Amino acid sequence: MRWVNRQISRSDRLLWGAAPILLLVLLYIFAAAGRHAENPSDKILPLPSGMAQAMSSLIFERDMLSGQYLFWADTLASLQRLGLGLGIATLVALVLGLLLGALPPVRAVLGPLVTAIAVIPPIALLPILFIALGLGETAKVALIAIGIAPVMLRDIAGHVAALPREQVIKAQTLGAGSWQILIRVALPQALPRLFQAVRLALGPAWVFLISSEAIASDVGLGYRIFLVRRYLSMDVIIPYVAWIALLAIAMDVALTWGLRRCFPWAQGANH
């Protein structure tokens, strides 16, 4: 049978999909065990037992200095920044994207500005944000929002502008004005696209979060990774990275589920 025609069943897919991941984990454990056989205090490739030990003190024990459970404090701080940044960016992208996409005069006025902002690398703005907003939470949230909002905004505006012209004409022959077309025709059809835009923005949002935490912070997942790097604490860095990956996957799955759940009409005939 040709490879293009081979369909893998659901249960087999799970098995085959897990295989390369398990293989990598096994390879790592062999390599780590090899290094530990030569040097029992090796720090570069820690064994799972070492990671569990290092993490358990972060997860279950209060830090002597701050009195907090560090792992949970880091997670909470990072998720709060990420959530605020994503929320602000999503709201801005939706409102401006709708206006830009549906109203040609707004597009004429704001389009070039949005394009100009979108081509600036957000990290280059970080010093400006730190100077203008201080080293606190505001600058970090602002970096995430400024970093992802322009791309999302342009995506939503493009999607709204590409709605069939026939729909807009039809709505007008049914008595709808600009405002009514915005809220009843453009907005509902932009929402599924917004979910996709948030999904795609999650990756960059994490990048900006970790960057800003690495540079100036006192709590957060990115801060911890860059802090313990000084002590070559791979036994903390690796579990933290895995935890970040897990959080990102959970958000992606939740958004996909929400998209299917909230917009049955966008799924074609088979729902």
Place this chain on the structure above:
Amino acid sequence: MSTLLSLRDLWVEYGDKIVLEKVDLDIAAGSFVSIIGPSGAGKSSLLRVILGQESPTRGTIMLDGAPLAPECGPDRGVVFQRYSVFPHLTVLQNTMFGLECAGSPLLARLFGAARAKARAEATAMLEAVGLGDNLHIYPAQMSGGMQQRLAIAQALIKRPRILLLDEPFGALDPGIRADMHGLITQLWREFGLTIIMVTHDIREAFSLGTRVLALDKRRHDPHAPHRFGATAVYDLPLRPREEETGHREEMEA
């Protein structure tokens, strides 16, 4: 019969390309006008100008003796070949849309008694086009013919003075198309509609219309074909309405 729509010395140009030149037309209330012609003869341009989607380069359009605003409005309904219905609304919501826009400028949604009234009116209209059993499905779950039925119901609920059809049945199977011909004739009679239909199908144009307009270029310059526009080269009045009605029933029987 009184004149509902009159076009005087109408020109449509895109840059230096002349699409329509010197179109003079009077369309009587209650007539069913079919517009035919080769591709690029300006059939759809003429429809778009009457619809208000485009404004003519020169000339005037009068509806009921008043000049037409160069914008689409609820006095002219339209059914396109595709994309006429809203994919995110169910059949019933699609049909209620026009009533909700008129009744609620701020939210474009009705509540309570007004909603129940609009719902009843929309349901009755959907029953008239044969969609009474499919009120709560989305357009993506419907066949092309059902979508066009919905588009017609959606337009008729506003009681437009003129219904404009832009190749409405062009994408349908022959069997479904015959059903749709029956439906549109029946609705035209029941609601006393004035219909202008653009079509590629000459048989359809003659079997449905009370008047057939053929658009084409009168003159042709082989070195600059775009410098002459099309106009109505044939204007064929068919049987008047009452006579024609009896005749068609004979044919159907």
